[in-house]
Amino acid sequence: MKFKMVHENYNVADLRTSLEFYEKALGLTEKRRIAAPDGSFTIVYVGNEESDFLLELTELSGHRQKYDLGECEFHLAFRTDDFEAAKKLHSEMGCICYENEKMGIYFIQDPDGYWLEIIPARK
Numbered sequence: 001m002k003f004k005m006v007h008e009n010y011n012v013a014d015l016r017t018s019l020e021f022y023e024k025a026l027g028l029t030e031k032r033r034i035a036a037p038d039g040s041f042t043i044v045y046v047g048n049e050e051s052d053f054l055l056e057l058t059e060l061s062g063h064r065q066k067y068d069l070g071e072c073e074f075h076l077a078f079r080t081d082d083f084e085a086a087k088k089l090h091s092e093m094g095c096i097c098y099e100n101e102k103m104g105i106y107f108i109q110d111p112d113g114y115w116l117e118i119i120p121a122r123k
Contacts, residue, residue, distance in 0.1 A: 007045060007054040008076060010114050013066050015042055015059035017111045022046050025093060025108060026078055026116070028055060066112050075107065075115040083120035090118065 012018040022028040028046040031054060035042045040061055045054040055076070080086045083104075090096050090108050097115065099106040107115045 007056045009056040011058045012112050069113050075117050077117035081121045
């Protein structure tokens with residue numbers, strides 16, 4: 001039996017703000033959208049051409065505050081082929097929240113507080 005990872009979900013307080021962040025910071029764009037007929041939720045799947053894995057962003061109407069993420073001991077990782085350019089962009093965006101120079105990685109934080117690991121392509 002085989003299993004393929006297809007997506008991960010993050011609940012977000014403001015879908016528009018999150019979509020703008022993920023496109024600017026990571027180049028992720030909307031792939032498909034599901035909206036509840038009663039307006040109670042909107043789900044947008046974002047991704048890029050590098051992978052068929054998707055990030056699911058879910059906005060629940062009436063839940064405009066940030067979610068309690070506990071101690072943020074989880075994250076999604078992204079590998080980049082231009083680590084220095086990515087770090088420059090994220091620094092300019094002001095979203096770098098932690099850097100581990102020894103390991104050669106850093107983390108950015110999205111508008112809802114989710115941590116995203118940025119790692120260089122390894123040779």
